Amino acid sequence: MANAGDPSAELELARDALADARILHAGDGTRAGVVNRLYYAAFHAAQAALYANGTVPTSHGHVRQAFGQELVLNDDATRADGRLLGELYDYRQQADYGVGDPPIDPAELLDDVDGFVSRMANFVLGRTE
Template identity: 40%
Template sequence: MKGYITKAKEKLHASGVLLRSGDYEDAVSRAYYVAFHAARAVLLTDGLVASTHQGVVNLFGLHFVRTGRFDKKFGRFLTNLKDERENSDYEIYTAIDKAVAKHAVQEAREFLKAVENYLKPFLQGG
């Protein structure tokens, strides 16, 4: 669990560096991985492991958003970041500009903060 949070923090730092340097597509990609790794840590609290990116999104939504443990906006953040990451990584002509990248990094930061708050009781115990 701690390893996923460490990885998420590293990706958050990288996304900020990329945003400031004008590398907007890669900033968006790294922002997604902040939420992806953070969500994987959350899934572990219920003993859940997903084998795909979509699986992480689906399990997080089903077990943590629909149950009210996380606000619906965090399910949207994870889904939006995944879609934007796929667009930035795979599409030749994208509309990833500074505003889109900045928004993605902000969503990733907020997602990670919510996850860290949720995980406090789990991390204190071990």
């Protein structure tokens, strides 16, 4: 993970991925492409929060596990945030490796992921001030 330990760099990647998702959605991008970018927006935002919390995860699975154990269980993130991260992972797996499109409308996830990225950015800001 190229930005190991740098929450600001991870938040920038999260925001870029979210912007990519919006562009793909508005420009008739594929559902798989939008879902991929939405997952990576949430993934990088979660990783930024973990970095700010002193954890440097080493894999996608570790990010999801540590997010639940360190942020959700300590009330630094909501259970809904944890569920969203897990669902996005599953949707991305299906989009990238499965047969057919994920069974969701990515438009419904755009605002959810935007909120997730904002909440994680606020968490990082609170930890790095």
